[in-house]
Amino acid sequence: MFLALILLVGSLAVLGQHVSLGVRAADEARLRTKAEEFATTKMNEVLAGIEPLQTVGEAPLQGDDGLWSYSMTVAAGPAEGLLDVSVTVLHEGLGDGTNEAFRLQQFVRDPAVLLDAEVSASSGGTL
Known part of the structure; x- marks a missing residue:
């Protein structure tokens, strides 16, 4: 009987830890x-122009x-005209150990390069 009680208490302790x-x-x-x-929402806000594309x-x-x-960090990308966001x-x-971090990285076309190309095209220049 005593052994059964010890096994029951031990089992309950293990189950409690699992829970x-x-x-x-x-x-x-x-x-x-x-x-x-x-992170996805903030990135989409930046891509949509709602938030500025800056560090x-x-x-x-x-x-x-x-x-x-x-x-948010904005740096030069691996190719000309690309930004690493x-x-x-x-x-x-x-203090209860519930810290969490998530990083989302995306390459984005540099709006300044697109704007320069648009200005060149409208002034009759070539790309």
């Missing part, structure tokens, strides 16, 4: 998904809990 691990994994997946959504240091991001921030979204937990 805790599952809850933590679900929280991490939820945060990762939110970070991906925020941004860490700035607050509107989130459910106010713990989200983002940064990178958006990083960060969630700072409240």
Whole structure:
């Protein structure tokens, strides 16, 4: 009887740890998904011209809990006329280990090059 009780208590402890691990994994997946959504949204805002195409240091991001921030870097790309745009979204937990970061990188045509080509074409110049 005593052995059965020890086995029951041990089994409950192991099951409790598994449940805790599952809850933590679900929280991490939820945060990762939110970070991906925020990064994609910010990149789309930049590509649509809603946000300027410029480097941004860490700035607050509107989130459910106010713990989200983002940064954006704009650098020369691998070819002329391309820019390397990178958006990083960060969630700072409240010391409970729920931090998450996601980085989205995309090559974008440089709007200045497109504008120069448009001006040249309208003035009768060749590309």
